[in-house]
Amino acid sequence: MAALPKKSALTSYSYRLAHDHQQRFLAALDTTMIAHGLATSDQAIFDLDFHAVMHWGHDPVLEKHYVPKRSQRARSVLTFFAQDTDTHNLVYANADTSKATQARELIAFCDHWASASGHDPAMLIMDQKVTTHRVLGELDARGVKFLTLRMRSPALLRHINALPTAAYKTITLDRPGPHNKPRVHEDPHTTLTDYPATVRQLIVTGLGREAPTVIITNDTTSTTRELVSRYARRMTIDQRLAEIIRAFCADALSSTVNLNVDLDIMLTVLAQALLAALRARLPGYATITPDVIQRRFLETPGTITTTSQTITVRLERRAYTPVLRAAQLPTNTPIPWLGNRTISYQLD
Structure with missing residues (x-):
């Protein structure tokens, strides 16, 4: 648990594994996490995100993906993660993705969670680049709620700029800081390209960004405050990814073959779950990061x-x-x- 095994240690067995082995293991792990309170089955709300693990060599086989820490597109392995919103624990990961399949990763996660818990997720919260409007339509037909952002096109910006001040209402978020009272304009029936129905659109200002945040969802029952708060909490998945990079060296590729990296990424979910179980037992350490647990106890x-x-x-x-x-x-x-x-x- 102090450090994930890398290339030399994994070579003897990682090449014998396939993607379905990792998926079956994660399904069994999630079942155990639900039983021990490390993941919630009833609420079933998840934050989704991609992370590009950069390759430092020269391998023309790998696709180019946007790497945020380099602010550029580079040869990398694209990984996909899902985090339980309530417990902030990772429950799913997949490194066997490509540009051609990445838009359907959330559908694959829905299938995975259904096999682990017996039902589809209640809601998926994600950035606008995770999937397409067409796939969001599939989620709606499946009965899964989604909460995501909408790209600010020139036409949408003109619409936002034309809104009068009276069209907004102020809400109060349950969080500290100077940006806890944003102003929101709601359009309950907004049409999207390639989406078969209408969505609920929230135009939010006062969140600390220069441009308005445009949230779209098919959830018609939650309050405006609940939806804005849920999306604001989505940023915690970036904290989880930063923690596993720092604690488990998740950004160090063990191979240029996606399926081999897939094993590493699955092991990070396992290691994070084990540390979450240990952290829950340690008095006063409920919110401590994995690297601190390693330094003070595992070493x-x-x-x-x-x-x-x-x-x-x-x-x-x-x-x-x-x-x-x-x-x-x-x-x-x-x-x-x-x-x-x-x-x-x-x-x-």
């Missing part, structure tokens, strides 16, 4: 004693040992893939 030296039936991990004393004592780590936990040996922890 603790110790002695591992193995017998035919047990594995005993004896950890040396450190400044944060009292926190581990209060964590009530599970004892005598069987490990099926190690001959059902039980593992227990001891603290000096």
Whole structure:
């Protein structure tokens, strides 16, 4: 858990895996996360985003994608992530994507979540570049709510500039800071290109950006305040991606083959889930990032004693040992893939 295995360690088995192996593992992982409260099944609202993992060599096979940290398009592997909005835990990832298939990744996620939980997601929240209006129409036909942005075309900007001041109403968001009282104009029946019906459009000003934010959704029951607040919270997925890059070196490609990177990305979801489970046990560390958990607890030296039936991990004393004592780590936990040996922890 301190560091994901990379190319030399993965070579012996990563080349034998296929994308469906990773997907079945994630479905089983999500089922377990739901059972232990690390993901919510009833609410089922998710934040979606892409992340381009840049390749530093010269490989003409890889497609060019926009890399935000370089502010340019570069040879990279495009990865897709889904985050549970309520718990802020990653529940899905896929690196086997291309320009031709990326617009349908949210449909693939809906299929995945249906297999893991028994029902489709209730709502998907995403940036405007994640998919197309045609695919949004498929989501609506499937009964899945969406919340996304609309590109500000010249015609839309002219419409926004022509709106009188009285057309806006002020709402109050439940968050600190100077931008918690934006002004919103709502169009309940807006048409889109390639979308079979009308959508609810919210034109929002006062969020700290120079240009208005244009939100579109097929959710007709939630209040304006709820919709704006939900989209504002979508930015937490960028924080999760930054955390796994910093803690698990997720930006270091183990291969130029998408399916091999797919295994790495799946392992980051697993590692993030394991750390979330540990973090929930540590008093006072409920919001601490994975890299801090690694430095203070996972990198603790110790002695591992193995017998035919047990594995005993004896950890040396450190400044944060009292926190581990209060964590009530599970004892005598069987490990099926190690001959059902039980593992227990001891603290000096």
